[in-house]
Structure formats: structure tokens, C-alpha cells
């Protein structure tokens with residue numbers, strides 16, 4: 563997928579990884595549609611990104627994604643890329659995990675990206691195809707005490723993404739998963755419940771720009787699995803976790 567000129571929807575664009583991704587895609591020539599709930603932040607960012615559109619959106623609200631897609635099509639006539647990035651953490655040991663919190667985070671981290679895929683599919687199918695990048699988490703590949711609820715939502719997103727990749731391939735739509743590791747954003751201050759799990763060796767968080775690079779790479783390459791790690795790496799699909807170096811692959815400049 564060529565990013566230059568592409569119409570790219572980025573959810574969760576009001577902060578962190580989503581804002582960095584919107585900036586990077588815009589810098590590569592994309593027409594970016596910024597979606598999140600905090601209008602002031604979206605409009606501030608949009609004013610710095612030529613040709614971008616800010617659309618206040620709650621991706622968990624009924625009809626929220628449909629309105630977002632309608633606004634994007636009305637403005638640009640097509641949608642080439644969806645980055646399903648909006649998400650929230652839930653860092654509580656299972657015994658204390660409130661099912662209501664898990665349901666709420668499941669709605670945001672799993673159901674909303676699915677609804678997004680369903681909303682853009684007909685538009686992409688009616689055009690020249692497209693790319694969907696679902697932002698998961700490296701925690702979904704590991705067993706980490708305190709992260710059972712959050713990681714379960716991302717593991718569910720992984721499966722929906724992989725099945726979507728198979729089901730949508732014939733329509734020219736490529737579905738990729740990006741797995742960030744600990745990243746320096748507001749994420750850890752905005753958990754649905756709990757706190758950043760600590761106890762292990764101190765982790766230097768990745769800058770959100772590194773994740774934005776991995777997302778841009780996933781769009782361009784159509785790779786199924788991109789792990790953001792130190793150094794960032796590709797997970798080779800179906801090899802049980804064997805990796806090859808992400809940085810050795812072509813990257814957007």
C-alpha cells in the first residue's frame with residue numbers, strides 16, 4: 563500500500579501512538595482522518611497536518627464508526643487505510659478483576675475494532691482495496707500476572723485480525739497486527755483500573771514514534787505481524803514465534 567495520497571483513518575489520534583501515527587502518515591503524504599473523543603486535541607493536531615480532518619468519535623458508541631466512515635467518504639471519496647488504535651489498559655489481578663471493567667475494555671479493544679473493520683470493508687471493496695492495522699500489544703504474546711484481563715482483550719483482537727486477514731484477502735483488504743511494547747504515552751495514567759505492573763527489571767519505554775513507524779511499515783508491507791521491540795522485529799506468521807529483524811526491512815523515510 564502506497565501511503566502517499568492515501569486516505570487514512572486513525573482512531574485514538576488525540577494522544578500517544580495514534581497522534582504520532584497521524585503525524586507520520588501525514589508526513590508521508592497521507593490524507594489523515596483523526597478520530598477520538600477529545601475534540602480540542604484533535605482540532606489542535608489537525609491544524610498542524612495539511613489536508614487532515616478531525617472527527618470527534620466515540621468508537622464504542624452505536625453508529626460512531628458509521629458516522630466516522632461517512633464523514634471520511636464525504637470529505638475524500640474513499641478510505642484506503644484504517645488504523646484501529648484506540649484502546650485502554652486494565653491492569654488488575656484476576657481475582658480482583660471487576661467483570662464490568664473487563665466488559666468495558668472488551669468493547670473498546672475488541673468490539674470497536676471489529677465494527678471498524680465492518681464499516682470500512684464495503685468502502686475498501688468498492689475501491690482499490692485497502693489496509694487495516696489493528697494495534698494489539700506485546701502483552702498478548704506473554705503470560706504476565708496482573709494483565710490477564712487486558713491481554714485477553716488483545717488476544718481476542720489478534721484472532722479477529724488473523725481471521726479477518728483470511729476472510730478479506732479476496733477483497734483486496736490486508737489486515738495486519740502491530741504489537742507495541744511499553745510505550746511512553748498517557749496509557750499508563752489512563753488505565754480503566756489498576757496500575758502499571760512493576761517488579762521486574764526497569765523498562766525503558768519506547769517513544770510513540772517507534773510504534774508509528776511500525777504501523778507505517780505494516781501499511782506499506784502488508785506484513786501480518788509486526789512486533790515493536792528493542793530492536794523492533796517482525797513476527798514471521800506461522801513459525802511459532804521465530805523472528806527476523808524489522809529494521810532490516812524497508813521503512814518509510
Ligand SMILES: NC(=O)c1ccc[n+]([C@@H]2O[C@H](COP(=O)([O-])OP(=O)(O)OC[C@H]3O[C@@H](n4cnc5c(N)ncnc54)[C@H](OP(=O)(O)O)[C@@H]3O)[C@@H](O)[C@H]2O)c1
Nearest residue numbers: 574576577578579599600620621648649744745747748749
Ligand atoms: N502505551 C503502551 O505501553 C502500550 C503498549 C501496548 C499496546 N498499547 C496500545 O496502543 C494503543 C494506543 O494507546 P496509547 O499508548 O497511545 O495510549 P493513550 O495515549 O492513552 O491513547 C489512547 C487513545 O484512545 C482513545 N480512546 C479511548 N477510548 C476511546 C473511545 N471510546 N473512542 C475513541 N477513542 C478512544 C483516546 O482518546 P480520547 O480519550 O480523546 O477518546 C486516546 O487517543 C492502545 O490500543 C493500547 O492498548 C499501548
